[in-house]
Ligand SMILES: NC(=O)C1=CN([C@@H]2O[C@H](COP(=O)(O)OP(=O)(O)OC[C@H]3O[C@@H](n4cnc5c(N)ncnc54)[C@H](O)[C@@H]3O)[C@@H](O)[C@H]2O)C=CC1
């Protein structure tokens with residue numbers, strides 16, 4: 001049983017609910033895997049006393065019905081693709097050229113429309129009839145697109161890596177999942193980087209144009225050798241690493257700057273990780289491979305060019321925006337930068353009269369980094385599978401604005417996800433109207449190791465359950481944290497370790513709402529919070545605790561909670577009233593504090609009782625309070 005030898009209590013210590021039957025053990029901090037938003041989620045380490053003063057709980061009847069399917073659609077889109085439509089297949093808009101193999105995957109699942117020349121306005125007016133949108137780098141998926149989608153757009157697939165053309169904040173706010181295809185074009189981009197590096201060093205493009213113009217200028221196009229030269233890779237991620245590997249093969253000395261790259265990956269490739277200044281000041285060639293973000297925007301500017309080795313050569317297959325293009329023109333004119341080879345531009349296509357593009361020491365390509373047959377087929381399949389998965393309500397391994405949850409974790413958490421949402425829905429309905437909800441505490445009891453319980457899904461579903469009954473907001477895993485923050489909800493999570501089999505991820509989930517009045521006083525625990533607890537039993541969600549009362553009711557259909565004086569005949573009495581009004585009881589459970597004192601009756605009902613039925617229940621003399629809750 002319990003081993004509570006470790007007395008780690010982080011302030012404030014949490015007192016376990018009297019309902020909790022599981023004995024606690026030393027608790028540990030629940031790790032929050034990649035919690036990416038700034039939502040005020042706090043997590044505390046606690047140790048609960050090893051008492052268990054649960055009132056006796058007994059099921060009055062056997063389960064008459066089982067809960068409906070607990071199959072998880074964690075994205076929980078606002079409307080069911082299949083409902084109310086003569087054409088249940090989703091509509092997938094592909095706005096840029098996508099490989100045939102990917103289109104095949106999409107066509108097997110939905111109606112695919114390939115419209116490659118949409119203006120921003122056309123896209124905005126088209127989008128409200130689309131469930132998914134697939135883009136490359138040429139389509140700007142702006143806030144306006146999400147607004148005009150009017151809730152229908154469920155997923156944006158970026159057939160490639162860079163997602164700087166998608167307004168991620170807007171996507172998240174609208175609960176639209178964004179997925180990308182981050183691996184299939186890595187080699188293509190690296191090969192293009194090397195092609196530009198060597199072509200630039202040997203003036204291939206300029207010499208080609210010269211010969212085609214009828215000239216033969218051998219001395220004008222004398223190049224530089226790359227062997228023995230120092231190449232600085234800025235951004236040592238997938239593409240950067242592959243460029244490094246190839247440059248090593250060319251006999252270059254490779255250094256890299258990347259504040260987030262693991263040193264062992266660099267070491268394994270024989271690459272030294274250095275500071276930004278060291279990289280730019282020692283390199284003969286600088287190759288850019290970082291994403292365009294607010295931090296990297298125009299990171300190559302006048303100040304940077306003042307630090308480089310005179311005559312440096314620059315390659316950019318990342319994003320045009322990481323360079324201040326006017327500053328680069330100045331550096332080229334002054335000879336500080338000898339040459340540049342650019343695949344990407346701040347504005348694409350760049351203006352015809354662009355000084356940078358027209359510069360004689362600049363080699364350009366029209367964003368061709370990912371454009372090999374092989375990469376495009378790979379990217380198309382990668383994105384099509386991610387989009388189809390997302391449309392089915394699954395999370396993709398390449399989700400950009402939602403946690404990436406492996407399929408096996410999803411399937412394991414599936415019944416707990418259903419439980420979490422139902423607990424959220426119940427808890428919020430127990431709040432008396434008019435009282436503002438601010439602080440929600442979620443307590444997970446689990447035998448799993450701290451790193452082995454990912455609660456993001458559960459938290460999102462509790463948030464959904466709490467918010468949706470009291471507002472018009474639609475909440476899913478993508479926008480749960482954002483929406484909670486918008487509504488001023490503070491959700492804190494706590495994990496209490498228990499001695500039990502770690503076979504199941506969670507033993508119980510408790511939802512507490514603080515500083516509010518309840519319309520059902522018995523739901524308020526000793527600590528003064530509305531508190532309910534649930535468990536998954538036989539794969540189905542059950543309510544196991546209301547306030548200080550233990551109950552056991554399958555969370556199916558709707559629920560009536562009554563507090564009564566514990567005396568014989570109550571179950572029959574209320575059961576008769578419901579039966580007379582044709583309301584089918586699916587489950588009943590009574591929990592009490594002391595014999596013949598107060599008891600709580602939890603009654604699962606298939607149909608919603610009408611006002612008259614509820615009044616009759618309320619009129620039973622021994623019933624002190626009752627509440628009807630929709631699940
Ligand atoms: N021209 C083209 O057709 C293509 C362009 N790209 C571009 O290349 C970029 C990199 O792609 P991947 O290597 O696949 O992405 P990645 O995510 O694997 O690598 C990016 C690396 O940049 C690093 N980084 C982030 N901020 C940085 C900073 N301030 N300074 C230095 N490094 C920083 C990251 O730590 C990461 O290691 C993409 O974001 C995309 O914009 C990618 C594929 C094709």
Ligand SMILES: O=C(O)C(=O)COP(=O)(O)O
Pocket residue numbers: 136137138159160161162163185367368369370371
């Ligand atoms: O994958 C990327 O980030 C790219 O830049 C490739 O862009 P593209 O799909 O060729 O428009």
